[in-house]
Amino acid sequence: xxxxxxxxxxxxxxxxxxxxxxxxxxxxxxxxxxxxxxxxxxxxxxxxxxxxxxxxxxxxxxxxxxxxxxxxxxxxxxxxxxxxxxxxxxxxxxxxxxxxxxxxxxxxxxxxxxxxxxxxxxxxxxxxxxxxxxxxxxxxxxxxxxxxxxxxxxxxxxxxxxxxxxxxxxxxxxxxxxxxxxxxxxxxxxxxxxxxxxxxxxxxxxxxxxxxxxxxxxxxxxxxxxxxxxxxxxxxxxxxxxxxxxxxxxxxxxxxxxxxxxxxxxxxxxxxxxxxxxxxxxxxxxxxxxxxxxxxxxxxxxxxxxxxxxxxxxxxxxxxxxxxxxxxxxxxxxxxxxxxxxxxxxxxxxxxxxxxxxxxxxxxxxxxxxxxxxxxxxxxxxxxxxxxxxxxxxxxxxxxxxxxxxxxxxxxxxxxxxxxxxxxxxxxxxxxxxxxxxxxxxxxxxxxxxxxxxxxxxxxxxxxxxxxxxxxxxxxxxxxxxxxxxxxxxxxxxxxxxxxxxxxxxxxxxxxxxxxxxxxxxxxxxxxxxxxxxxxxxxxxxxxxxxxxxxxxxxxxxxxxxxxxxxxxxxxxxxxxx
Amino acid sequence: xxxxxxxxxxxxxxxxxxxxxxxxxxxxxxxxxxxxxxxxxxxxxxxxxxxxxxxxxxxxxxxxxxxxxxxxxxxxxxxxxxxxxxxxxxxxxxxxxxxxxxxxxxxxxxxxxxxxxxxxxxxxxxxxxxxxxxxxxxxxxxxxxxxxxxxxxxxxxxxxxxxxxxxxxxxxxxxxxxxxxxxxxxxxxxxxxxxxxxxxxxxxxxxxxxxxxxxxxxxxxxxxxxxxxxxxxxxxxxxxxxxxxxxxxxxxxxxxxxxxxxxxxxxxxxxxxxxxxxxxxxxxxxxxxxxxxxxxxxxxxxxxxxxxxxxxxxxxxxxx
Numbered sequence: 001x002x003x004x005x006x007x008x009x010x011x012x013x014x015x016x017x018x019x020x021x022x023x024x025x026x027x028x029x030x031x032x033x034x035x036x037x038x039x040x041x042x043x044x045x046x047x048x049x050x051x052x053x054x055x056x057x058x059x060x061x062x063x064x065x066x067x068x069x070x071x072x073x074x075x076x077x078x079x080x081x082x083x084x085x086x087x088x089x090x091x092x093x094x095x096x097x098x099x100x101x102x103x104x105x106x107x108x109x110x111x112x113x114x115x116x117x118x119x120x121x122x123x124x125x126x127x128x129x130x131x132x133x134x135x136x137x138x139x140x141x142x143x144x145x146x147x148x149x150x151x152x153x154x155x156x157x158x159x160x161x162x163x164x165x166x167x168x169x170x171x172x173x174x175x176x177x178x179x180x181x182x183x184x185x186x187x188x189x190x191x192x193x194x195x196x197x198x199x200x201x202x203x204x205x206x207x208x209x210x211x212x213x214x215x216x217x218x219x220x221x222x223x224x225x226x227x228x229x230x231x232x233x234x235x236x237x238x239x240x241x242x243x244x245x246x247x248x249x250x251x252x253x254x255x256x257x258x259x260x261x262x263x264x265x266x267x268x269x270x271x272x273x274x275x276x277x278x279x280x281x282x283x284x285x286x287x288x289x290x291x292x293x294x295x296x297x298x299x300x301x302x303x304x305x306x307x308x309x310x311x312x313x314x315x316x317x318x319x320x321x322x323x324x325x326x327x328x329x330x331x332x333x334x335x336x337x338x339x340x341x342x343x344x345x346x347x348x349x350x351x352x353x354x355x356x357x358x359x360x361x362x363x364x365x366x367x368x369x370x371x372x373x374x375x376x377x378x379x380x381x382x383x384x385x386x387x388x389x390x391x392x393x394x395x396x397x398x399x400x401x402x403x404x405x406x407x408x409x410x411x412x413x414x415x416x417x418x419x420x421x422x423x424x425x426x427x428x429x430x431x432x433x434x435x436x437x438x439x440x441x442x443x444x445x446x447x448x449x450x451x452x453x454x455x456x457x458x459x460x461x462x463x464x465x466x467x468x469x470x471x472x473x474x475x476x477x478x479x480x481x482x483x484x485x486x487x488x489x490x491x492x493x494x495x496x497x498x499x500x501x502x503x504x505x506x507x508x509x510x511x512x513x514x515x516x517x518x519x520x521x522x523x524x525x526x527x528x529x530x531x532x533x534x535x536x537x538x539x540x541x542x543x544x545x546x547x548x549x550x551x552x553x554x555x556x557x558x559x560x561x562x563x564x565x566x567x568x569x570x571x572x573x574x575x576x577x578x
Numbered sequence: 579x580x581x582x583x584x585x586x587x588x589x590x591x592x593x594x595x596x597x598x599x600x601x602x603x604x605x606x607x608x609x610x611x612x613x614x615x616x617x618x619x620x621x622x623x624x625x626x627x628x629x630x631x632x633x634x635x636x637x638x639x640x641x642x643x644x645x646x647x648x649x650x651x652x653x654x655x656x657x658x659x660x661x662x663x664x665x666x667x668x669x670x671x672x673x674x675x676x677x678x679x680x681x682x683x684x685x686x687x688x689x690x691x692x693x694x695x696x697x698x699x700x701x702x703x704x705x706x707x708x709x710x711x712x713x714x715x716x717x718x719x720x721x722x723x724x725x726x727x728x729x730x731x732x733x734x735x736x737x738x739x740x741x742x743x744x745x746x747x748x749x750x751x752x753x754x755x756x757x758x759x760x761x762x763x764x765x766x767x768x769x770x771x772x773x774x775x776x777x778x779x780x781x782x783x784x785x786x787x788x789x790x791x792x793x794x795x796x797x798x799x800x801x802x803x804x805x806x807x808x809x810x811x812x813x814x815x816x817x818x819x820x821x822x823x824x825x826x827x828x829x830x831x832x833x834x835x836x837x838x839x840x841x842x843x844x845x846x847x848x849x850x851x852x853x854x855x856x857x858x859x860x861x862x863x864x865x866x867x868x869x870x871x872x873x874x875x876x877x878x879x880x881x882x883x884x885x886x887x888x889x890x891x892x893x894x895x896x897x898x
Contacts, residue, residue, distance in 0.1 A: 129836045130885050152890045154836075158829045160894045188896045198633045219630045220891040221623075221849035225875050 013306045017298065024290045032286060036279040044244070044268065047200050051251040051266045052242050054199045059253040059262040061193060062207070066256050069102075069185050070145055073166045076106055080181050086117075086174040093119040102186050104153060104163050108172065109134055109180040115155070116175040120184075122156030130154055133165045139180050144168060147256060149215045150187040162187040187216070194218055200249075203266035207255075212236035215260055235263060244268075307331065308338050312345065319349055323356065364544055371541050372422070386439055393442075405442055408435040418465055422545070423571070426493055426503070427459040433468040433491060440476055448480050448487030455494045458503055462571040464545060470538050471507040471564045474522070479511025479562055487511060495570070502550075505566040513558040523552060535564070542568060606638055609859045610660040611669040611852070612653060613643035614697065619828050620801075620848045623895050624695065627852025628669070635860045640665075650674040654681045660690075667691040667859035672699035691862045695855045696848075697745075705862050708854045710846040711873035712746050715825070716753025722842035722878040723754075723795045723823045724761050733764035735795040736786040738803050740774045747799050750825070754797065767793050772803060779806020780813070787814055794820055801826035804843070808834040827879070827893055835881055843879045845893060850874045 079092050093106050097119050105120030113134035118124055132151045139146065148165040167182035195218040197205045206217040212232035214220065222228040234245060235252075240261070242251040249266040311331035319326045328346040333339040386409055393402035415432040418424050424432075430452060437450045450472075468491060480487035489509050496502040514522070522535050539552040546569050556562040611628050613621045625641045632639035642660070644652035650673040658681060660668055668690055672678045679700040686692050686703030694707045727733050735758065739747050758764050768790050770782035783796055783806055798807035804824025808831060811822050823842045824831060834840040851874055858868050883889050 129881070132885055132890075149887070151887070152885065152894045154885070158833055160829060160832060162894065162896055191896050195630060196633060198636050201636050202634060204630075204634045218633070219627075219849075219853060221627065221847060222630075222853055224888040224892055225847050225850055225877070227850050227854065227874070 012309060013302070016301065016305075020297070021294065024294055028283070028286050028290055032279060032283045035282060039278060039282075047266055047268060048242050048244065048249055048251075051199050051203065051249050051264050054197060054205065055242075055251040055253045055262050055264040058194065058197055058205050058264070059255045062190060062255045062260075062262060065190055066147065069147075069164075069166050069183070072100065072103065073145060073168060073181075073183055076183060077168055077170055077181055080108065080170055080172045080174065080178075082174075084174070089172075089174045090117065090119060093117075097121060102189060104161055104184040104186050105155065107133065107155075107182045107184070108170070108175045108178045109139070109167075109182060110177045111179045112136070113139075114177070116178050118155060120156060122159050124155060125157050128155055133163070133182060133184055135165075139167055139182075147259070149209070149213075150191070153184050162191065164190075191216060191218070197264075199251075199264045200266040203249075203264060205262060205264045206230070207260050208232070208235055208263055209260055210236070210258070230265075235261075303332070304334050305338065308333055308335065308342070312338070312342055316345070323349075323352065326353065367540065367544055371537060371544075385443060389439075389443055401442065405439060408438045411435045412439070416466060422464060423462040424465045425459065426454070426461050426463050426505075429463050429465060429468055430454055430459070430491070430493070432466065433472055436469050436472060437489070440472075444476070444480075446486075448476070448489060450489040450491070453490065453492040453494075458493050458495060458570070460572070461503060463503070463505070463566075463568050464538075464541055467538055467542070467566055467568075468505060468507060470535055471566070474535050474564070475507060475509040475511065475562065479509040479513070485510075496567070501570040503568050503570050505568070506563055507566075508561060508563040510561040513560050513562055514554070514556040515558065516556075519554040519556050522554065538566075542566065606636070607666045607860060607863050608638045608640070608664060609667045609669065609856055610640045610642060610663075610665040611695075611855065612656045612660065612671070613641065614653075614671045614673055615647045616641070616643040616645075619895070620826065620846070623848040624671075624852035624855075626895060627849035627854075628856045629852075630849070631853045631856035631860075635857065637856070637860055639856060644673070648673065650677050653678060657681050657685055661685045661688055665690060666863055667693065669693045669695055669855040669859055670699060671696040673697070675700050691859060693855055693859055693862070695851050706858055706868040706870060706872055708851055708858065708872045708874070710851070710876060712749035713753035713756075714873070715844050715846070715876040716750035716755075717757040718753075718876050718878050719750065719797055719799075719823050719825070719842075719844045720754045720757035720761075722844065722880070723797060723821060724758075724764050726821045726841060727763075727794075729763060731763065733761070733795060734767045734790070734793040735764060735797065736767055736783075736790060736793040737769040737797050737799070738772055738779055738782050738786070738807055739769065739799045740803060741771050750799050772806065774800060774802045776802055776805045776809060779803040780810045781806075783807045783810035784814065787816065787820070796820055796822050798822075798824045801828065801831070804831055804840070805834075808839045812837075812839050832884070832893065835879070835884060838881065841880060845877045845879050847874045847876070847892065849892075849895075 076093065076096065079096075080089055082089065084092075097103050097106055098121065105118055107115060107119075108117040110116055113131060113136060115128070115131070132154055133148070135148055138148055145166060145168045148167075150162055150164050152160045153163045154160065163184035164187045165182050165184050167180050170178055170181040172178045172181065194205050194207070194216060199205060204218055207215040208230075209215055212235050214223065214230065214232075217223060217230070219228055223230065235250070238250055238252055240252045240254055242249065244250075247267060247269040249268060251264040251266075253262050254260065255262055308331045311329075315328055326349055328342070328349060330342060330346075333342055386405065390402050390405050390409075393399070393405065412432060412435040415424065415428055415435070418428070434452070441448070441450070472489060472491070475489055476487075480489070487509060489507065492506045492508075494504055494506075496504050523539055524536060535552065542551045550567050550569065553565045553567070554562065555565070609632065611625070613624060615621050621643065628639060628641060640660070642656050644656070646652070653670075653673050654677075657668060657670070657678075661684075668685060670678070670682065670692060672682075672694060675698065682692055682699050682701045683703055686701070692701070692704050694704050696709050698704065698707045698709075723735060724733055737751065737754070739751055755766065758766055768786055770786050772778040772782035779798060779802055783798070786793060786796060787810065796807050796811070798804040801824075804826065805828075807822050807824060811817055811820055812834070817838045821841045822839065823844070824840055825844045825846075827843055827845050831840060831843060835843060854872060854874065858872070861868065877889065877892060879889055879893055884893060
């Protein structure tokens with residue numbers, strides 16, 4: 001039960017750490033989630049914006065090309081329709097073709113595509129197998145100026161350049177039956193321009209017509225072989241502008257009088273990975289930053305709260321073990337609540353210490369008073385028996401002995417009372433013991449003898465009154481009373497040999513002796529008749545007056561005898577004790 | 579305590595700066611194409627394809643190659659230079675299958691991804707090999723050769739292949755023979771070997787025509803042999819009588835096609851090879867994997883379809 005409780009016990013600091021960490025973690029996750037959403041939207045917006053811009057720029061460039069081509073066409077048309085002779089016109093045309101690098105050739109066609117004149121820089125083929133530049137349908141469509149899709153030009157020997165043909169009807173008279181005039185412009189420039197347009201991190205531009213047919217695609221060699229495909233269905237259905245279809249952003253803008261459209265394609269699936277790494281990165285950085293902040297917070301917290309709390313706990317434990325000598329060591333108490341607790345605790349310990357001292361004093365006083373009362377008491381059995389003996393002596397006419405008994409009894413009481421003094425000289429105490437033994441020796445006729453060995457130097461030292469008498473009483477009643485041989489009681493007073501100053505008073509008998517248990521019991525037990533001063537009381541009294549190291553010790557051996565040793569400090573008597 | 583905190587701060591700053599560095603490095607991948615040659619039509623179009631992919635995938639791209647198509651030591655230098663220059667991936671067309679493997683392995687050990695196109699190299703470190711499926715190309719040539727005949731007429735075929743036992747020519751011939759076996763009225767009558775140049779091929783083709791006057795199909799197995807076959811037919815005035823099939827394109831062979839001296843050309847798609855090379859390199863750098871071999875298709879071009887809008891896109895590249 002106790003173990004189980006201990007297991008779920010958490011320290012204040014760990015609870016704080018856990019809760020703060022949890023809160024920080026939740027905050028970070030929420031922040032990163034919000035950031036990821038915002039970042040993702042921004043990324044997509046940027047991609048859409050850049051696709052739009054790129055498409056618009058490309059459209060403008062292509063339109064510029066087409067406009068300049070149209071201008072050149074009208075210029076050449078003017079030349080062709082001038083009144084000059086065909087030779088002059090041919091020369092003028094060949095000059096223009098020579099100078100204008102983007103013009104590949106100028107051709108005058110008859111009604112059905114007969115080549116009436118072709119001015120270019122190469123050598124014309126003798127047999128033209130297929131003239132890709134002349135598209136009957138387109139030429140007769142009625143447009144003022146018509147533009148073909150890019151195609152390979154096949155009129156010149158060993159040359160197959162990519163061109164775009166611009167043509168218009170002509171009323172030239174220089175070439176007989178001339179119905180159309182057409183210029184083949186090099187398409188390479190436009191192609192290169194479009195080839196080099198990258199859109200976003202992954203994307204490109206191409207040109208398609210309104211029907212979804214691809215006019216020019218930088219990867220057109222892949223489209224045929226199936227490695228790549230453009231979704232023409234979607235492209236025809238989409239209006240101009242920017243559209244996002246699943247992972248692809250399409251941006252469309254019309255050029256060439258709405259006949260063509262520039263289409264940019266941006267793949268956004270790479271954004272997913274980019275966003276994931278970005279989110280992870282920012283998550284990591286945020287975690288690191290919050291870890292740093294947490295670390296700092298904990299450092300401060302530990303310094304301000306944790307350490308003082310632990311210090312206080314240590315102080316409390318110390319108070320438990322050593323309450324009397326305790327004084328509170330104040331730790332670092334910056335936090336006001338902890339200061340209050342600490343101060344209250346200090347106040348409490350002081351109060352407890354005072355109360356403890358008070359209780360101790362009161363107890364001691366009480367004991368002293370009690371012991372005094374006991375000292376003053378005369379064992380009524382003893383008095384009765386003594387008086388009984390005196391009476392008996394008087395009846396027998398043994399007045400001398402009776403007088404001795406009475407005088408001994410009187411001295412006994414005088415010393416017992418001692419004008420209320422607690423401490424008397426050893427000499428007086430010995431007298432008291434002698435008187436007692438005298439009285440007792442009358443009662444126990446010739447049953448024991450007694451002797452005193454007192455160091456005369458110590459006879460004026462002080463000791464508690466009625467210290468020896470209870471020990472003698474104990475020796476007589478418990479040691480000699482049941483003894484068959486003649487008993488012998490010896491009282492010695494001497495200085496302790498090894499311990500400087502202490503006085504040892506020994507009461508020894510040759511009685512039946514005691515077991516160790518009895519020895520211990522006698523020091524703990526009140527006298528059974530509960531009157532007079534028992535051995536325990538003597539011991540208690542000595543300890544109360546002189547301290548724990550003083551008091552009684554008993555050595556005893558069965559059938560050999562008992563020796564009770566009293567240890568008291570050496571106090572030179574001036575009879576000043578109370 | 580204070581020391582601990584400052585140490586932690588230092589560590590964090592270090593980590594952050596390291597990630598910042600890495601971010602800068604990852605900004606734009608660098609891909610180097612090392613070709614067998616830089617001047618041929620085929621490699622120009624490989625470069626165009628690679629360029630298109632580099633534009634689409636927004637990577638830096640460099641196209642290099644030796645002056646001479648036999649100079650493998652120049653290729654070794656180019657690979658070493660590219661590795662020193664900090665390229666992320668190398669797309670290699672190996673001049674020598676064996677002698678380049680050491681430098682390729684060395685480059686791979688520094689973390690550079692290696693891809694091969696057109697001609698493979700002997701190395702385990704090649705991530706993927708992208709090329710024309712030559713067996714399939716041979717089959718396409720055979721199909722084009724017999725397509726001009728009715729099922730009753732007997733088809734007698736003469737082959738002109740080149741001496742060197744290169745993998746390309748053999749695979750094409752293998753595919754060709756395999757297809758012819760399935761055509762009951764066709765048989766390969768004779769075969770001549772020639773050097774890989776127009777004159778030698780023309781001589782070989784003329785020999786075939788005089789020694790085996792019954793043949794009505796001649797096949798040349800690479801660009802130069804094709805030109806030789808074409809000129810032999812022109813010299814012998816055999817256009818229309820003998821059906822000529824060749825490989826690859828250039829303006830001369832297209833002109834022959836237009837004039838009827840050649841009847842079919844099997845055209846590879848070098849643009850697709852270049853494009854796929856760069857696309858796969860980007861994919862590899864982003865942690866994707868590809869099959870060991872990837873093949874691009876071929877197209878049989880004839881006089882009839884050569885100016886179809888799709889075929890002309892494949893057949894004619896933009897001049898520089």
